[in-house]
Amino acid sequence: MVSPGQKVVLITGCSSGIGLRMAVMLAKDEQKRYHVIATMRDLKRKDKLVEAAGDAYGKTLSLAVLDVCNDESVKQCFDGIKDRHVDVLINNAGIGLVGPIESIPIEEMKKVFETNFFGVIRMIKEVMPDMKKRKGGHIIVVSSVMGLQGVVFNDVYAASKFAMEGFCESLAVQLLKFNVTLSLIEPGPVRTEFETKMIEEVKQKECPGADPDTVHYFKNVYLPSSIDIFETLGQTPDDIKVIEASRPRFRNLTNPLYTPIVALKYADETGGLSVHAFYHMLFNLGPLMHISMTVMKYLTCGCLRSRTPRTFQ
Ligand SMILES: NC(=O)C1=CN([C@@H]2O[C@H](COP(=O)(O)OP(=O)(O)OC[C@H]3O[C@@H](n4cnc5c(N)ncnc54)[C@H](OP(=O)(O)O)[C@@H]3O)[C@@H](O)[C@H]2O)C=CC1
Numbered sequence: 001m002v003s004p005g006q007k008v009v010l011i012t013g014c015s016s017g018i019g020l021r022m023a024v025m026l027a028k029d030e031q032k033r034y035h036v037i038a039t040m041r042d043l044k045r046k047d048k049l050v051e052a053a054g055d056a057y058g059k060t061l062s063l064a065v066l067d068v069c070n071d072e073s074v075k076q077c078f079d080g081i082k083d084r085h086v087d088v089l090i091n092n093a094g095i096g097l098v099g100p101i102e103s104i105p106i107e108e109m110k111k112v113f114e115t116n117f118f119g120v121i122r123m124i125k126e127v128m129p130d131m132k133k134r135k136g137g138h139i140i141v142v143s144s145v146m147g148l149q150g151v152v153f154n155d156v157y158a159a160s161k162f163a164m165e166g167f168c169e170s171l172a173v174q175l176l177k178f179n180v181t182l183s184l185i186e187p188g189p190v191r192t193e194f195e196t197k198m199i200e201e202v203k204q205k206e207c208p209g210a211d212p213d214t215v216h217y218f219k220n221v222y223l224p225s226s227i228d229i230f231e232t233l234g235q236t237p238d239d240i241k242v243i244e245a246s247r248p249r250f251r252n253l254t255n256p257l258y259t260p261i262v263a264l265k266y267a268d269e270t271g272g273l274s275v276h277a278f279y280h281m282l283f284n285l286g287p288l289m290h291i292s293m294t295v296m297k298y299l300t301c302g303c304l305r306s307r308t309p310r311t312f313q
């Protein structure tokens with residue numbers, strides 16, 4: 001039951017990771033400002049969320065089935081909501097994909113766009129007309145630093161997030177006219193099942209179709225560096241906070257340690273700086289990258305962390 005004055009918040013992909021923690025954080029709000037509809041495509045995966053929600057489950061948090069890739073599932077979920085009224089939509093559901101493109105079937109690439117791009121659009125199309133009519137609402141999209149800066153061997157995942165960024169930059173202007181806010185969250189690496197699934201997948205991947213050198217660079221150079229980066233720069237899902245603010249920002253980078261990596265792009269309009277810096281970090285620094293990232297972490301954590309807000313909405 002939604003109490004008077006409470007905002008209805010619908011979140012996608014709440015069976016694990018960032019979606020799960022956001023759902024719990026908002027449902028446990030001390031002032032009980034939110035009623036959270038935590039959705040997932042398979043309710044058999046609800047136990048972790050229910051346990052973490054504790055007393056809030058059944059009070060400020062309810063569950064619903066929703067597969068962002070399925071029109072019927074999205075429609076059914078909204079039909080089950082009183083007056084189909086949602087104040088805040090958090091588009092969190094997403095999947096990763098790494099590896100040499102020679103070894104990835106187009107169908108697998110399409111699945112990434114189906115989830116990370118069309119899945120979000122499907123959700124926005126469902127809430128937007130009502131929000132525009134009511135002249136109010138907030139749509140949040142969990143993008144990524146890879147929506148701003150590509151990373152080697154993440155070509156298709158980064159493309160799906162770049163697509164989302166272009167879509168949101170365009171739509172935000174129209175929505176502002178209707179007093180509807182659109183914001184992007186751009187986390188760097190976050191230690192969730194996203195990482196463990198990636199490592200598991202890579203272990204099983206034979207990379208058919210890719211030449212031995214490429215497979216070597218992927219498995220023996222990129223993968224250890226990527227694991228290192230999760231270790232040194234990685235945040236936890238609890239660091240990705242969603243707090244009510246009167247004027248939500250459009251862009252919200254959550255990880256100040258990753259900001260200099262994204263900033264390289266804006267420091268050189270030719271794009272050469274980031275391409276060559278990443279090449280150097282990956283192929284020349286190798287294990288030294290671990291040391292330099294660790295040093296950067298300790299040098300910057302004090303000053304940068306306090307300057308970059310990580311709470312928003
Ligand atoms: N972890 C990271 O390093 C980063 C993650 N992100 C983004 O954050 C978001 C959440 O990822 P994170 O929590 O880390 O990863 P998780 O893998 O832990 O969570 C992803 C969630 O999305 C759900 N999901 C996948 N496909 C669908 C679908 N078709 N319909 C509904 N739900 C679906 C998964 O459900 P199921 O259990 O059914 O698979 C799961 O609940 C993603 O958009 C990701 O791109 C951004 C930057 C960094």
Ligand SMILES: CC1=C(/C=C/C(C)=C/C=C/C(C)=C/C=O)C(C)(C)CCC1
Pocket residue numbers: 143144145146151187188189190222225226229261277278279281282
């Ligand atoms: C290997 C490598 C890098 C890897 C970055 C990674 C692995 C980022 C992961 C981001 C995630 C997981 C975002 C999710 O949406 C850098 C730092 C660019 C430097 C060059 C070498």
